[in-house]
Amino acid sequence: MEIEPELCRVEDALGILVGKWKPIILLHLLKEGTQRFSELKRSLPGITQKMLTKQLRELEEEDIIERVVYPQVPPKVEYSITEYGKTLEPILHAMHEWGTKHMLHKRKNY
Amino acid sequence: MEIEPELCRVEDALGILVGKWKPIILLHLLKEGTQRFSELKRSLPGITQKMLTKQLRELEEEDIIERVVYPQVPPKVEYSITEYGKTLEPILHAMHEWGTKHMLHKRKNY
DNA sequence: TTCAATAGTATCCTTTTGTATACTTTACCA
DNA sequence: TGGTAAAGTATACAAAAGGATACTATTGAA
Numbered sequence: 001m002e003i004e005p006e007l008c009r010v011e012d013a014l015g016i017l018v019g020k021w022k023p024i025i026l027l028h029l030l031k032e033g034t035q036r037f038s039e040l041k042r043s044l045p046g047i048t049q050k051m052l053t054k055q056l057r058e059l060e061e062e063d064i065i066e067r068v069v070y071p072q073v074p075p076k077v078e079y080s081i082t083e084y085g086k087t088l089e090p091i092l093h094a095m096h097e098w099g100t101k102h103m104l105h106k107r108k109n110y
Numbered sequence: 111m112e113i114e115p116e117l118c119r120v121e122d123a124l125g126i127l128v129g130k131w132k133p134i135i136l137l138h139l140l141k142e143g144t145q146r147f148s149e150l151k152r153s154l155p156g157i158t159q160k161m162l163t164k165q166l167r168e169l170e171e172e173d174i175i176e177r178v179v180y181p182q183v184p185p186k187v188e189y190s191i192t193e194y195g196k197t198l199e200p201i202l203h204a205m206h207e208w209g210t211k212h213m214l215h216k217r218k219n220y
Numbered sequence: 221t222t223c224a225a226t227a228g229t230a231t232c233c234t235t236t237t238g239t240a241t242a243c244t245t246t247a248c249c250a
Numbered sequence: 251t252g253g254t255a256a257a258g259t260a261t262a263c264a265a266a267a268g269g270a271t272a273c274t275a276t277t278g279a280a
Contacts, residue, residue: 009209010133010202018128020268023120037227048269053228063215073276074226084215087208092120094204098197099119105173105194130238147257158239163258183246184256 013091016062021047021055026081027092029065034080064088123201126172131157131165136191137202139175144190174198 017023021044028043029035035043041052056079059065064085070076127133131154138153139145145153151162166189169175174195180186 008134009213010137010205012209012212013205014127014133017124023124024118027120038225041227048271049228050230050270051268054268069227072226073278074224075228075276077227084212087212091201091204091208094201095120095123098201099122102122102194102197103119148255151257158241159258160240160260161238164238179257182256183248184254185245185258187257 016064017091019055021051022059023092025055025059026088029079029081030089034078037077040079126174126198127201129165131161132169133202135165135169136195136198139189139191140199144188147187150189
């Protein structure tokens with residue numbers, strides 16, 4: 001039996017969402033709207049500048065978020081979800097639902 | 111602003127689904143039902159034994175799939191989705207929907 | 221005149237993922 | 251007597267992801 005091409009579609013979505021910080025970044029932007037680099041950084045305790053930059057660049061590359069640079073000093077850069085990015089919301093929502101509902105399942109071993 | 115704990119729930123789901131082969135394995139098991147190791151292997155062209163074993167072990171560890179060994183020679187081992195594993199279906203479905211719908215978006219650069 | 225603030229780079233290192241290849245066990249079949 | 255099948259293990263290696271730390275440019279404020 002051959003694998004059907006449709007099965008692989010799941011990986012497209014997964015590929016975009018995978019990364020230690022991407023889902024959280026997206027949820028933040030969905031919830032708070034446009035955010036500055038430093039605001040995101042403050043919201044994500046533990047993330048390094050390098051990681052945040054990298055994740056944002058990758059999301060931008062996929063058209064999921066938009067980056068706007070204001071020519072100022074000190075610099076100001078704002079990030080926001082694109083319309084396309086918003087189409088990921090059902091997935092994020094499904095994951096959030098599941099995560100909340102099954103939070104207790106893990107604990108059963110303790 | 112502190113990050114809310116609920117946001118992190120998303121990662122629980124993501125953590126389970128992440129891996130080059132996990133979503134495909136799960137979709138197969140959901141669609142075909144119980145499968146032997148060798149059947150899965152044949153269905154996943156390109157996967158190595160080691161990888162398949164590893165992914166299956168991880169899914170088993172999370173109670174997403176069940177592994178049944180028949181004491182025979184040559185060996186027979188069957189894998190199937192657990193009831194708990196089935197609760198992931200909405201997420202898989204949302205990802206599949208999205209992937210199918212937005213297949214064309216990627217192409218726009220070509 | 222020195223310091224802080226913003227949004228990054230640069231470098232180096234560790235951990236996790238993934239790949240390739242060879243090897244194992246035991247019964248059955250030719 | 252030797253080969254094959256099934257479900258793995260063992261070993262070595264390559265690549266990707268993630269982390270820690272230090273550094274940069276520019277301006278305004280103390």
